[in-house]
Amino acid sequence: MAHDGPEGLTAVQLAAIQRHLTTGRGALTRRSLLRAGGLGALSFASFAALTGCGIPAAKKDTKGGGDPDYSAREKTVVFSNWTEYMDVTDDGKHYPTLEAFTKRTGIKVTYNTDINDNNEFFGKIQPQLAAGQDIGRDIIVLTDWLAGRIIDLGWAQTLDASLMPHAYANLIDAFRSPDWDPGRAHSYPWAGIPTVIAYNAKATGGRKVDSVSQLLDDPKLKGRVAFLTEMRDTMGMTLLDMGKTPETFTTDDYDAAIARLQKGVDSHQIRRFAGNDYTSDLDKGDIAACVAWAGDIVQLQSENPDIKYAVPKAGYMISSDNMMVPAKSRHRANAERLMDYYYEPPAAARLAAYINYVCPCDHVKPELAKLDKDAANNVLIIPDAAMQAASHSFRSLSNKEDSALEQKFSRLIGA
Amino acid sequence: MTATAARPAAPPAAGEPKPRPAPRRKRLVPYWLLLPGILWLIIFFVVPLVYQASTSVQTGSLENSFRVTWHVQTYWDVLQQYYPQFLRSLLYAAVATLLCLVVGYPLAYLIAFRAGRHRNILLVLVIAPFFTSFLIRTLAWKTILADGGPVVHALNALHVLDLTDVLGWTSGDRLLATPLAVVTGLTYNFLPFMILPLYTSLERIDHRLHEAAGDLYATPWTTFRKVTFPMSLPGVVSGTLLTFIPSSGDYVNAQLLGSADTKMIGSVIQSQFLTVLDYPAAAALSFILMAVVLFVVSYYIRRAGTEELL
Numbered sequence: 001m002a003h004d005g006p007e008g009l010t011a012v013q014l015a016a017i018q019r020h021l022t023t024g025r026g027a028l029t030r031r032s033l034l035r036a037g038g039l040g041a042l043s044f045a046s047f048a049a050l051t052g053c054g055i056p057a058a059k060k061d062t063k064g065g066g067d068p069d070y071s072a073r074e075k076t077v078v079f080s081n082w083t084e085y086m087d088v089t090d091d092g093k094h095y096p097t098l099e100a101f102t103k104r105t106g107i108k109v110t111y112n113t114d115i116n117d118n119n120e121f122f123g124k125i126q127p128q129l130a131a132g133q134d135i136g137r138d139i140i141v142l143t144d145w146l147a148g149r150i151i152d153l154g155w156a157q158t159l160d161a162s163l164m165p166h167a168y169a170n171l172i173d174a175f176r177s178p179d180w181d182p183g184r185a186h187s188y189p190w191a192g193i194p195t196v197i198a199y200n201a202k203a204t205g206g207r208k209v210d211s212v213s214q215l216l217d218d219p220k221l222k223g224r225v226a227f228l229t230e231m232r233d234t235m236g237m238t239l240l241d242m243g244k245t246p247e248t249f250t251t252d253d254y255d256a257a258i259a260r261l262q263k264g265v266d267s268h269q270i271r272r273f274a275g276n277d278y279t280s281d282l283d284k285g286d287i288a289a290c291v292a293w294a295g296d297i298v299q300l301q302s303e304n305p306d307i308k309y310a311v312p313k314a315g316y317m318i319s320s321d322n323m324m325v326p327a328k329s330r331h332r333a334n335a336e337r338l339m340d341y342y343y344e345p346p347a348a349a350r351l352a353a354y355i356n357y358v359c360p361c362d363h364v365k366p367e368l369a370k371l372d373k374d375a376a377n378n379v380l381i382i383p384d385a386a387m388q389a390a391s392h393s394f395r396s397l398s399n400k401e402d403s404a405l406e407q408k409f410s411r412l413i414g415a
Numbered sequence: 416m417t418a419t420a421a422r423p424a425a426p427p428a429a430g431e432p433k434p435r436p437a438p439r440r441k442r443l444v445p446y447w448l449l450l451p452g453i454l455w456l457i458i459f460f461v462v463p464l465v466y467q468a469s470t471s472v473q474t475g476s477l478e479n480s481f482r483v484t485w486h487v488q489t490y491w492d493v494l495q496q497y498y499p500q501f502l503r504s505l506l507y508a509a510v511a512t513l514l515c516l517v518v519g520y521p522l523a524y525l526i527a528f529r530a531g532r533h534r535n536i537l538l539v540l541v542i543a544p545f546f547t548s549f550l551i552r553t554l555a556w557k558t559i560l561a562d563g564g565p566v567v568h569a570l571n572a573l574h575v576l577d578l579t580d581v582l583g584w585t586s587g588d589r590l591l592a593t594p595l596a597v598v599t600g601l602t603y604n605f606l607p608f609m610i611l612p613l614y615t616s617l618e619r620i621d622h623r624l625h626e627a628a629g630d631l632y633a634t635p636w637t638t639f640r641k642v643t644f645p646m647s648l649p650g651v652v653s654g655t656l657l658t659f660i661p662s663s664g665d666y667v668n669a670q671l672l673g674s675a676d677t678k679m680i681g682s683v684i685q686s687q688f689l690t691v692l693d694y695p696a697a698a699a700l701s702f703i704l705m706a707v708v709l710f711v712v713s714y715y716i717r718r719a720g721t722e723e724l725l
Binding site: 117119120122123152153222223224231265268270271272273275277280281284285286399400402403406407410412413414415 | 476477478500554557558561562563586587589591592670671673674675676677678682683685686687688689690691692693
């Protein structure tokens with residue numbers, strides 16, 4: 001019996017296979033290996049990668065808390081805030097309130113102004129938080145809708161109110177219990193941001209502009225009206241003007257408000273939807289009247305007396321920027337002490353005198369009057385009872401509804 | 416004359432061994448040299464690209480995770496919804512590129528042939544805007560084009576704005592928040608990318624060719640048409656590409672100088688990614704933009720047929 005190769009192949013067949021593998025088309029040259037390897041790897045990688053790299057579920061089951069706290073050992077806290085949102089000396093090198101805090105408590109504060117935009121900042125921290133990692137910041141300051149989303153996703157640590165006596169006692173009523181963070185379990189306001197109507201009296205020829213209706217209908221303002229790119233502020237003000245309440249509006253109300261604004265876009269009554277850059281346009285008079293953030297207006301008024309503001313009879317929107325401790329950050333107790341410190345009226349007054357936004361701390365008026373009488377009497381900084389009563393806030397939205405409403409708004413503003 | 420130069424190279428004798436292939440180490444050198452670039456491209460180009468490709472066929476939401484479901488429908492949906500912004504982007508980019516060419520060519524010509532000892536200073540001036548940020552430069556244009564500003568006054572006095580208003584490029588007595596302002600901004604911001612390649616290819620042209628053309632009774636215009644311009648074509652092609660590609664994806668100019676009806680596709684992608692949080696739609700839009708630009712550019716290169724380009 002002839003000697004058979006593996007699996008019963010004859011010697012001739014084996015020789016043929018061998019030849020094919022060494023010199024024939026099956027020969028394994030470097031080039032073919034590279035080509036095959038490259039193609040294979042590429043197609044495999046792209047297929048595997050396409051299928052495999054889904055974005056993991058963001059939501060965590062455990063809500064905050066439970067993250068280890070190293071505050072006692074590490075006397076530091078990393079504070080990320082918006083630009084121009086902290087009192088600073090004229091040479092721009094010192095933060096007096098922060099330094100006073102460090103002197104008193106021995107906690108060293110690393111202060112970063114690396115938040116410029118809620119959406120962008122969320123895009124930046126989202127992958128790390130979703131992966132359950134420390135983002136290297138102990139306090140972040142986010143506008144309430146985003147703060148609500150962060151809490152909802154379980155990415156904010158629960159705060160211990162017993163370590164924050166001043167904050168607990170002095171928080172003004174308007175901010176006590178937003179529907180997105182009942183009882184302020186995860187956040188405390190840094191500043192309140194009223195949205196009002198502003199106009200350049202020189203550009204309007206001395207006319208007063210005090211309602212969204214006027215912005216949308218007054219032919220004298222045609223092509224010189226701006227709204228904000230921040231959906232909640234623009235839509236909230238429009239809803240109020242149409243007699244709806246932003247706390248309870250329905251989808252139909254929202255659609256009606258979009259349609260009303262769309263008419264303004266189509267008729268070129270609305271010049272543009274602007275972000276922070278509306279201030280220079282208003283200052284120059286290119287924009288005669290617009291929906292505006294009060295803090296900007298206080299700032300502009302100090303340089304340009306023609307800039308006026310009006311609180312519509314229908315009411316105005318108020319939102320807040322909120323300090324919170326992200327999940328997994330190492331120094332929650334230090335962060336709580338720092339937050340609490342800014343609810344002591346002297347520190348709060350020094351801050352309010354500098355940043356021109358609504359001070360969320362009660363009993364500040366007398367302290368602020370010592371520093372800056374005008375600021376203490378400005379209802380855009382220390383709102384009086386009437387002002388507080390006219391304020392409204394946008395109801396919190398589920399992520400799905402948020403996406404849907406933002407989508408409609410995006411189409412309105414052209415993007 | 417030296418002996419070596421005089422002697423013609425002897426043909427290799429039949430019996431001599433063939434030149435041996437370079438040693439293995441030497442043959443690998445080019446690959447080693449390529450390695451850093453390839454690694455860079457893999458990490459910062461291929462990986463993100465694959466990641467985005469994957470995102471574009473996912474469905475889901477932020478809280479319930481995005482999963483690959485091969486939902487290719489997204490491409491069709493976003494195309495249907497946002498084709499006006501696509502067309503607008505291509506139109507604005509094309510017009511801006513054309514304007515860059517019209518403005519940039521004479522300038523590059525001047526620097527290459529007429530600037531003499533001022534040549535370097537002029538080149539530095541062309542690049543100088545890059546010393547400030549893109550955003551600041553665009554914001555500066557808001558001041559230049561402001562409603563009460565000199566530019567608007569002058570154009571109004573010349574009734575140019577009436578004409579552009581009829582054409583739909585401006586509205587009323589203003590420039591800002593109109594298509595014209597966006598195109599102006601694009602033209603300004605990408606102009607150096609046009610001038611520099613134009614300059615390099617013009618500068619290479621031999622002066623004596625102009626003299627020769629003159630000697631053959633060519634008018635200056637004919638000289639330009641038959642000699643200078645054809646020889647500068649590689650610069651024209653690379654300049655137009657360097658201007659067209661980035662400006663078609665730009666969104667800063669549209670945001671700052673435009674209004675709601677001048678938004679370009681870049682704005683849409685940005686808002687889908689950051690505001691609406693519809694990552695698949697944003698990724699699909701990015702891929703469509705890439706495909707469209709790739710198609711337009713390859714068609715253009717084929718038509719222009721400049722093999723010397725590379």
